[in-house]
Amino acid sequence: MSIKIEHLNYVYSEGTAFEKHALRDVNLELPDGQFIGVIGHTGSGKSTLIQHLNGLLKGTSGAVYYNGRNIYEEGYNKKELRSKVGLVFQYPEYQLFEVDVFSDVCYGPKNLGLPADVTEARAREALRLVGLKEKHWKKSPFELSGGQKRRAAIAGILAMEPDVLVLDEPTAGLDPKGRDDILDQIQRLHDERHITVILVSHSMEDIARYVERIIVMNRGQVMFDDTPREVFDHYRELEQIGLAAPQVTYLMHDLAARGWQADVDATTVEEAAASILKCLGR
Amino acid sequence: MSIIRGRKLSYEYQRLDEEGNPESTIRAVDGVDLDVQEGDFVAILGHNGSGKSTLAKHINAILVPTEGTLYVDGKDTRDESQIWEIRQTAGMVFQNPDNQIIGTIVDEDVGFGPENMGMPSEAIWKRVEESLKAVGMWEYRAHSPNKLSGGQKQRVAIAGVVAMRPKCIVLDEPTAMLDPNGRKEVVRTVQELNRKEHVTVLLITHYMEEVIEADKVIVMDQGKVVMQGTPKEIFSHVEELKARRLDVPQATLVAYELQKKGLPLPDGILSMAELADELEKLRGQRG
Amino acid sequence: MLRDMTLGQYYPANSVIHRLDPRVKLAGTLVFIISLFAFRSAEAYVAATLALVAVIRISKVPPKFMMRGLKSIIMLLMITVVFNLFLIRGTVVVRIWKLTITKEGIETAVFMAIRLIYLIVGSSIMTLTTTPNNLTDGLEKALRPLNKIRVPVHDIAMMMSIALRFIPILMEETDKIMKAQMARGADFESGNLIQRAKNMVPLLVPLFISAFRRANDLAMAMEARGYRGGEGRTKMKPLVYAHRDRMAYLVMLAYLLVMFGANRIGFAARIFGLS
Numbered sequence: 146m147s148i149k150i151e152h153l154n155y156v157y158s159e160g161t162a163f164e165k166h167a168l169r170d171v172n173l174e175l176p177d178g179q180f181i182g183v184i185g186h187t188g189s190g191k192s193t194l195i196q197h198l199n200g201l202l203k204g205t206s207g208a209v210y211y212n213g214r215n216i217y218e219e220g221y222n223k224k225e226l227r228s229k230v231g232l233v234f235q236y237p238e239y240q241l242f243e244v245d246v247f248s249d250v251c252y253g254p255k256n257l258g259l260p261a262d263v264t265e266a267r268a269r270e271a272l273r274l275v276g277l278k279e280k281h282w283k284k285s286p287f288e289l290s291g292g293q294k295r296r297a298a299i300a301g302i303l304a305m306e307p308d309v310l311v312l313d314e315p316t317a318g319l320d321p322k323g324r325d326d327i328l329d330q331i332q333r334l335h336d337e338r339h340i341t342v343i344l345v346s347h348s349m350e351d352i353a354r355y356v357e358r359i360i361v362m363n364r365g366q367v368m369f370d371d372t373p374r375e376v377f378d379h380y381r382e383l384e385q386i387g388l389a390a391p392q393v394t395y396l397m398h399d400l401a402a403r404g405w406q407a408d409v410d411a412t413t414v415e416e417a418a419a420s421i422l423k424c425l426g427r
Numbered sequence: 428m429s430i431i432r433g434r435k436l437s438y439e440y441q442r443l444d445e446e447g448n449p450e451s452t453i454r455a456v457d458g459v460d461l462d463v464q465e466g467d468f469v470a471i472l473g474h475n476g477s478g479k480s481t482l483a484k485h486i487n488a489i490l491v492p493t494e495g496t497l498y499v500d501g502k503d504t505r506d507e508s509q510i511w512e513i514r515q516t517a518g519m520v521f522q523n524p525d526n527q528i529i530g531t532i533v534d535e536d537v538g539f540g541p542e543n544m545g546m547p548s549e550a551i552w553k554r555v556e557e558s559l560k561a562v563g564m565w566e567y568r569a570h571s572p573n574k575l576s577g578g579q580k581q582r583v584a585i586a587g588v589v590a591m592r593p594k595c596i597v598l599d600e601p602t603a604m605l606d607p608n609g610r611k612e613v614v615r616t617v618q619e620l621n622r623k624e625h626v627t628v629l630l631i632t633h634y635m636e637e638v639i640e641a642d643k644v645i646v647m648d649q650g651k652v653v654m655q656g657t658p659k660e661i662f663s664h665v666e667e668l669k670a671r672r673l674d675v676p677q678a679t680l681v682a683y684e685l686q687k688k689g690l691p692l693p694d695g696i697l698s699m700a701e702l703a704d705e706l707e708k709l710r711g712q713r714g
Numbered sequence: 715m716l717r718d719m720t721l722g723q724y725y726p727a728n729s730v731i732h733r734l735d736p737r738v739k740l741a742g743t744l745v746f747i748i749s750l751f752a753f754r755s756a757e758a759y760v761a762a763t764l765a766l767v768a769v770i771r772i773s774k775v776p777p778k779f780m781m782r783g784l785k786s787i788i789m790l791l792m793i794t795v796v797f798n799l800f801l802i803r804g805t806v807v808v809r810i811w812k813l814t815i816t817k818e819g820i821e822t823a824v825f826m827a828i829r830l831i832y833l834i835v836g837s838s839i840m841t842l843t844t845t846p847n848n849l850t851d852g853l854e855k856a857l858r859p860l861n862k863i864r865v866p867v868h869d870i871a872m873m874m875s876i877a878l879r880f881i882p883i884l885m886e887e888t889d890k891i892m893k894a895q896m897a898r899g900a901d902f903e904s905g906n907l908i909q910r911a912k913n914m915v916p917l918l919v920p921l922f923i924s925a926f927r928r929a930n931d932l933a934m935a936m937e938a939r940g941y942r943g944g945e946g947r948t949k950m951k952p953l954v955y956a957h958r959d960r961m962a963y964l965v966m967l968a969y970l971l972v973m974f975g976a977n978r979i980g981f982a983a984r985i986f987g988l989s
Binding site: 489514519521525527528529530531532534535538539540541542546547548551552555569572587588591 | 927947
């Protein structure tokens with residue numbers, strides 16, 4: 146059970162003046178149950194990449210295997226694939242359309258042709274998973290706050306019970322607490338349901354805090370693919386492509402330059418604090 | 428002199444039910460006293476729904492107080508005859524870059540405000556040139572806004588406001604929809620306007636790092652101003668900020684963690700460099 | 715994909731045609747179209763062709779961009795040609811089964827095709843060399859006399875230019891929402907007509923909401939920048955006729971005269987049986 150990408154290329158508007166090579170020879174293996182972060186500056190190909198995982202975009206060449214089967218095969222069931230690889234777009238609340246939250250969450254499972262009772266059971270489960278209280282279920286999506294709308298939209302994907310959950314900047318536009326809440330919720334989902342989570346984010350701090358593996362995209366290519374500590378060790382190269390390391394990494398490098406025995410690979414606040422305390426003999 | 432002066436400012440609106448009857452009254456801004464000095468850089472923090480956007484819209488007279496008063500450069504915003512002067516004094520930049528650019532070409536958009544002011548063409552051109560240069564977008568004057576990055580679009584929107592030569596610019600979460608590089612671009616542009624052109628700035632944001640260099644920080648919650656002070660003072664209250672759904676800069680957070688473990692670090696450390704210096708002092712004391 | 719569609723098809727280049735006043739270009743296009751229908755001799759069409767080629771060359775827009783506009787009318791063109799070819803009676807040239815092609819049929823078909831193609835190419839020159847805003851400005855000023863009969867010319871022009879600005883944004887948005895719903899198993903392609911219309915609801919509702927939200931934001935942004943209708947507003951790029959514009963009007967007049975002359979020659983030639 147995994148996703149495997151082989152020599153994937155994608156060219157936009159081929160043959161016109163707007164031609165753009167958005168993905169170049171991408172090779173990746175995404176095994177089950179990982180929590181993966183994808184980073185890259187705007188236009189690096191990360192959004193294009195994730196749209197290939199559920200077959201919304203079809204590579205110009207190369208292949209994507211889901212559980213060993215090439216999704217570009219004749220007659221491959223794309224609808225089922227999309228239910229297994231759930232993709233939450235940026236600002237997903239803009240896709241809400243039903244009269245109430247509950248019906249909107251039912252839309253996905255209903256499209257899969259599931260009977261009404263199963264659909265509703267799934268919707269209830271999904272809404273509970275994202276922590277949206279029952280009193281909001283029968284409200285119009287437009288009566289909810291920004292953070293609640295975002296959860297409702299994510300529930301709409303979860304109701305299809307995906308094995309892989311891909312989220313494109315799920316915290317964009319939310320306030321700090323809203324950001325933490327959503328990410329904690331996703332972490333819990335990952336831990337409890339053992340689903341694969343692929344998180345696209347611009348926040349190096351968030352990435353460092355939650356994921357176990359980072360894929361760095363640059364100009365349509367995979368530039369790094371490793372653990373956060375290893376990837377952020379290349380912070381100079383990351384800066385050159387418009388990215389950065391988490392801020393604490395800079396602190397640790399600064400201290401190391403001043404002769405401290407600081408852990409320069411620390412990427413989270415906790416790791417940094419622990420290393421500083423150790424240096425000071427506490 | 429206070430360029431913006433609000434006294435017991437409140438704003439209420441009615442929520443209507445499906446038949447259009449008033450269902451409940453919402454007090455979005457609740458008795459706010461606000462004083463902004465000319466030339467200051469003021470940041471307003473607050474979670475979604477804390478009333479900070481509603482307050483911001485008052486400064487441009489898009490909304491007028493239902494109770495209390497607000498004076499912008501000595502003009503009462505409730506006085507309809509002065510509304511256009513107020514809008515010229517206090518420009519406004521909004522969150523979504525796409526929804527505030529009117530022109531199909533960058534320079535045409537920047538000229539929109541001066542056109543509304545009825546200025547002669549040559550004067551408009553001069554202003555457009557000055558403003559686009561001030562935000563570093565002069566080379567893009569002949570481009571279509573649709574082809575620009577988010578940060579560039581916001582700089583064009585800022586230029587559009589600057590072209591009206593306002594004394595004060597209110598920016599309502601201008602960086603919320605941008606990537607980190609776009610955010611830096613915009614904040615740097617705004618800081619420069621404040622320093623070089625002495626434009627008063629009110630920046631509303633969710634990103635604590637953008638606030639560090641402000642002269643003053645105002646924290647809003649439930650329509651009220653609940654904290655006010657320098658960034659150092661405000662970010663000394665880590666727990667209170669968290670309770671108000673806010674955050675602190677990463678450096679402050681590390682310092683706070685270390686304090687909790689018993690390190691005698693001062694409150695309100697804002698940057699990593701500052702923190703490194705303080706840690707160095709501590710090590711010196713020991714060794 | 716929807717993003718490939720280009721609506722405001724302005725092609726930036728540095729040519730005298732680009733610099734002309736939009737009103738001149740509007741008038742020129744009108745003159746050209748009228749001339750195509752008013753004068754129908756082969757000689758007149760030679761003159762029209764020469765004029766068209768000359769303008770294209772001067773405009774510095776690659777001809778393939780002109781041809782792009784033709785793609786959309788290719789079906790219409792074929793139908794016109796086929797109908798004319800087979801349905802016009804006269805001297806039979808070829809007979810295929812029950813269908814006959816006549817000399818007159820060929821002539822009319824060719825003329826119709828040329829007329830349609832020139833019409834599209836002629837108006838593409840205008841849209842390719844004029845920014846949409848400039849074009850609406852031109853329309854606004856050319857139609858200003860209508861203000862007197864209470865046609866809100868300024869407001870219409872403002873609406874047009876805002877629409878032009880937002881069409882690409884809404885197209886992209888449509889693409890995004892479509893994908894987002896497809897990620898939830900939506901199907902926009904199969905089913906009968908009613909089914910398909912029903913399937914569009916999850917696309918249309920969010921799209922409308924978004925359009926309204928944008929309109930609301932934009933109205934606020936415009937007000938914040940001091941917009942209060944056309945009154946008292948000045949123009950950053952006011953339309954003032956320059957020397958080249960007056961020359962262009964003269965060229966147009968000359969063109970009409972040449973067309974008229976060419977038409978007379980053709981007419982005379984036919985009367986005297988020279989053709």
